[in-house]
Amino acid sequence: MDRNNDIYVTRPLLPPLSEFYPYLEDIWKNRQLTNNGPFHRQLEQALADYLGCKHISLFANGTLALLCAIRALRISGEVITTPYSFVATSHSLSWNGLKPVFVDIDPITGNLDPNKIEQAITPQTTAILPVHCYGIPADVEKIDALAKKHGLKVIYDAAHAFGVTRDGNSILNFGDLSILSFHATKVFNTIEGGAIICRDEESKRHIDRLKNFGFTSETTVIATGINGKMNELQAAFGLLQLKHIDYALSQRRECYQRYRQTLGKLNGLEIIKPDANVSWNYAYFPVFIGPEFSYSRDEVYTILKKEGIMARRYFYPLISDFSLYSALASENQDKLPVASALANQVLCLPIYAGLTIDDQQRVINVILRLAAKPCSVSIKERGTA
Numbered sequence: 198m199d200r201n202n203d204i205y206v207t208r209p210l211l212p213p214l215s216e217f218y219p220y221l222e223d224i225w226k227n228r229q230l231t232n233n234g235p236f237h238r239q240l241e242q243a244l245a246d247y248l249g250c251k252h253i254s255l256f257a258n259g260t261l262a263l264l265c266a267i268r269a270l271r272i273s274g275e276v277i278t279t280p281y282s283f284v285a286t287s288h289s290l291s292w293n294g295l296k297p298v299f300v301d302i303d304p305i306t307g308n309l310d311p312n313k314i315e316q317a318i319t320p321q322t323t324a325i326l327p328v329h330c331y332g333i334p335a336d337v338e339k340i341d342a343l344a345k346k347h348g349l350k351v352i353y354d355a356a357h358a359f360g361v362t363r364d365g366n367s368i369l370n371f372g373d374l375s376i377l378s379f380h381a382t383k384v385f386n387t388i389e390g391g392a393i394i395c396r397d398e399e400s401k402r403h404i405d406r407l408k409n410f411g412f413t414s415e416t417t418v419i420a421t422g423i424n425g426k427m428n429e430l431q432a433a434f435g436l437l438q439l440k441h442i443d444y445a446l447s448q449r450r451e452c453y454q455r456y457r458q459t460l461g462k463l464n465g466l467e468i469i470k471p472d473a474n475v476s477w478n479y480a481y482f483p484v485f486i487g488p489e490f491s492y493s494r495d496e497v498y499t500i501l502k503k504e505g506i507m508a509r510r511y512f513y514p515l516i517s518d519f520s521l522y523s524a525l526a527s528e529n530q531d532k533l534p535v536a537s538a539l540a541n542q543v544l545c546l547p548i549y550a551g552l553t554i555d556d557q558q559r560v561i562n563v564i565l566r567l568a569a570k571p572c573s574v575s576i577k578e579r580g581t582a
Contacts, residue, residue, distance in 0.1 A: 207547065209381040209386055210384075210386060210549075212437050212438065220236065220433035221430075221433070223236075224236070231426055231427075231428040233409075237432040239432070240255060241253050241255055244435075247442075248367050248394075249366065250367055250369050254408065255426075256427055259376060259377065259390070262376045262393050263289040269374070272352075273323050274321035277314055278298065278299065279299070279309045279327060279516075280302075281307055281516075283356070283511075296525070297525065298322070299522075302535050302536045304538075306336075307331060307483075308335040309327040309328065324352065325349055327340055328357075329354070331481045332477055334361060351372035352372060353374070355376055359377055359385045361475065361478050363476075365476075370394065374396075375394040377391055379435065384446065386435075387427065387431040387438070388434055406422060407422040448552075452482070453479045457470075463490070464490065465488065465491070467484065467485040468485075481545050481548065483544070483546075484544055490568065494542050494543070504559070513541065513543065515540050517533060
């Protein structure tokens with residue numbers, strides 16, 4: 198098969214190259230490549246305005262942002278988190294010498310189940326690290342109420358949640374801190390990159406110091422910081438991306454709606470749908486393939502791959518299934534039945550700005566061919582209207 202015709206689960210948003218040249222010319226003229234340059238400062242303000250957040254600190258990548266957020270809040274001991282995520286979520290805890298405690302997830306949203314959190318709290322618990330999985334908001338009210346009741350910090354891994362709002366308010370403004378990823382695979386990218394969303398100016402100043410080795414002046418260091426700074430080329434690329442992001446999001450929405458209309462009534466296949474009060478970013482298109490479907494999830498995955506369609510099993514296996522977490526009591530699959538079930542059913546289909554109707558139809562045709570038959574019942578969805 199001609200690999201040039203492969204369809205990937207995502208492709209980065211790349212604005213016209215000609216539009217990037219003026220930014221590069223400014224960088225060459227200023228000769229400032231990093232260290233809080235003019236494009237860096239402009240992007241922080243532009244993102245704060247676009248996302249509806251007061252204080253944003255940019256980072257070279259999302260994992261560094263999460264590492265520094267944990268350090269900034271002086272978290273210790275145990276942190277309750279989800280096993281259904283990318284490994285960076287839990288790795289960031291381990292890198293800070295913390296113990297991840299895995300708790301099961303909600304079967305509808307795929308997010309940390311707030312009803313399971315309290316029973317996992319011990320005297321060593323100091324924080325909760327939920328994920329807004331697929332950009333679908335976690336139950337922030339219940340989680341924040343539990344945190345307040347038990348004196349815990351909350352960091353939201355919002356890597357998928359760029360631009361997501363609920364009731365018109367940014368989902369990034371909940372918790373003590375929220376983390377964004379601007380990796381090339383994300384809805385909004387700076388090639389690599391990330392950010393911490395802060396509640397107040399003092400928190401931002403502290404985080405800005407941490408990402409610059411702990412310096413407060415040329416000769417003064419007050420914290421054991423790290424080099425997490427975003428450079429000027431990344432920041433310039435981000436400013437250009439912002440000019441195209443609304444169009445890109447509209448293309449994602451159209452892609453999502455086409456999938457829903459064509460695949461929504463297939464027996465044994467469930468799709469995800471955000472609540473009506475959520476403005477979603479269509480970051481992923483996960484489907485959950487149950488036993489009623491004609492083929493298993495892994496069979497569908499293999500057949501799609503042979504057809505040149507590179508779907509992904511986000512998130513399989515669970516983080517808790519990796520051997521480096523095997524010593525944790527919370528990694529037992531018997532304690533994580535919902536997460537284990539979803540991990541064995543999920544398949545994310547290609548969705549991105551620039552995915553042509555013809556290529557999307559290729560994906561749809563394979564799924565329709567594999568389906569037993571459309572059922573007559575109403576659309577099966579994860580979520581409510």
